[in-house]
Amino acid sequence: MFDRRAGIALAFCAGAINVLAFAPFGWWPLQILSLTFLFWQLQRTASVRRSALLGWMYGFGWMLFGTSWIYISLHDYGDLPAWMTIIAVSGLALFLGCLFAAMGAIAARLRQRWHSSEIVFLLVLLPALFLLAEWTRSWIFTGFPWLSAGYAHNVGPLAGFAPLIGVYGIGLLSAIIAGVLVLLPQRRVLALLPALLFIGGAVLQQVSWTTPHGNPITVRLLQANVPQEMKFDPARVPDTLQLYHAMITAAPADLIVTPETAVPVFLGQLPPDYLPLLADFGHATHSELLLGAPLADSPTHYTNSVVGLGGQTYRYDKHHLVPFGEFIPFGFRWFIDMMQMPLGDFSRGAALQLPLAVKDQQVLPNICYEDLFGEEIADQLAGAAAGTTMLLNVSNIAWFGNSIALPQHLQISQMRALETGRPMLRATNTGMTAVIDQKGHVQSQLKPLTNGVLSASVQGYAGNTPYIVLGNRPVLASSLLMLLASYVLRRKKLATREPLPPKTR
Structure with a gap:
């Protein structure tokens, strides 16, 4: 016994x-x-x-x-x-x-x-x-x-x-x-x-399953380190908006990326000149801006998205949502009501979405939890996003504090780079903001739980790995x-x- x-x-x-x-x-x-x-x-x-x-x-x-x-x-x-x-x-x-x-x-x-x-x-x-x-x-x-x-x-x-x-x-x-x-x-x-x-x-x-494509692009990945307990506080939203405006406009780059829900309110709730000023900066400096924000298409349909500002209009909506955090499973409304979590019932984006063109490169975003699902990313690369030359993950896992979740998520992104033979960019609120090459190696990263900008030159890669084709x-x-x-x-x-x-x- x-x-x-x-x-x-x-x-x-x-x-x-x-x-x-x-x-x-x-x-x-x-x-x-x-x-x-x-x-x-x-x-x-x-x-x-x-x-x-x-x-x-x-x-x-x-x-x-x-x-x-x-x-x-x-x-x-x-x-x-x-x-x-x-x-x-x-x-x-x-x-x-x-x-x-x-x-x-x-x-x-x-x-x-x-x-x-x-x-x-x-x-x-x-x-x-x-x-x-x-x-x-x-x-x-x-x-x-x-x-x-x-x-x-x-x-x-x-x-x-x-x-x-x-x-x-x-x-x-x-x-x-x-x-x-x-x-x-x-x-x-x-x-x-x-x-x-x-x-x-x-x-x-x-x-080498993939080969270099086009010329490298310059990127700036923003890590504002906004504390989670303050992120959705209405009194702190003006400070957050000012912080991101200053970080975005501090210097030009071919691609400038904020984390997931960097803008913690719907775009219609922003000051009237906020987005036009950012768009003007993008146009003037030939910078493509990707801004993480919730979007409301109707009073009952809103998405966790990234939107493009600058040279072209672009939108990516998160498809694979997190139970309880982003949608409410049937029969669990009582559980959600016990918590104080904002924006708990998003709508899903399309399973296949197009990448963003940045000079010679095609950048395909995914949002936070989505990069856990390698087969879904492979399906995109084999389908509508076949021209993608680099991947981008925008995340806000400040929800998990200074825990092992942060390096674990970085490790997941490294595996996606290995599977697809493409570099992975990561722009996060509190960490791990990083540039990962097509072999899954971290080339550069910011220290977690700090405010900073990661600037890098990144080479895109094209071609299919067997995993992209067969999943x-x-x-x-x-x-x-x-x-x-x-x-x-x-x-x-x-x-x-x-x-x-x-x-x-």
Whole structure:
């Protein structure tokens, strides 16, 4: 009994330790080692119930400690009571953990029915189900793929696979390596597989999937560091507007970008001369300005957007909205009413939108949470925004204070650059404002929680990576083929048994 309880507790601890593999810590081998411990535990038990509990506790520890910063937005800025905030954060982690509980339960059940060998169970069945659990997390109830396993490897050798198979494919590879480590004491020859994957990833990092396009452009990315508790205070709005006006007009650049909702009021509520003065500056200096602001198309339809001022008219509306922060899920109005969060029910923008032309470059924005969804960005680059040469993320995650959410979000943007072979610009309110090159390396960034402007010259890149063309389809197909292989191997095992003697009357 003690051993069983200790195993459950250790699974929770392994999930929690997994968080250290991600930014800002970056100890990426821990992601594989923590998963190795979970697979080892699952391999030791034949119980479906215990396997589900092990997976659930691992996922719970992972999500609870990895997203604990949600407490800051709900309690510190949303004024939700502490007890309710703890329940909400824990409830989210428990729900996300259910996906890994399903992984454990299904793996144990199929292992029993198919009589899977240890090799098939650890190298084929479990990794395939782990991938499907991670992928399901990216879309169920609009998706919450924060801290997907592959993100831990953006600075490791497996990063070379990102342009081919994306963040979920890297997660699948890490799961296969975890299975190998469980088997290694009995089958040392399997050590060749992780070695080949690490060497292959390192070689792939030297491959250039995209090529430079046109001439570099100059950019200025603004980080005003407006405290979240003051951002939507009507008494402070004039100060915020003056601050951004001064930062924008301090110097020209080919592209000047403010963070998400830098203007915290609808454009119709601005002083009459505010936007014309900024537009005049853009025209006079040949600067394209992108201003983050909420837009109201009607009393019931408003969007979280960026608008262009200067040489051309431009608008991008956020498509993938954040539950509770930007739209109210059915049946949860009571929960929103307990908090003090402004602008809680936006309308969605179109799934495919055009980039902004800036001299030789085509810049495709995404807003905050949207850059968690690599497949959606890939769909844009393969479709209406096929000419895009650089990506731009505008964010305001001051909602999460000085927490690990800031470097984690930067890490997510690095993965998008790796997947698409394009540079990513980031303009944020409190951090991390940065320029990321097409290889996912941070070229320059501002210190978080400071007021400043990041100026840089950025080269755009054109061409398609395999991930842009195929998205997650190859990885999902691989997981299904792995499940099929597990079944086929079982059938082969039964077929090789000695035939039963014929029945006699």
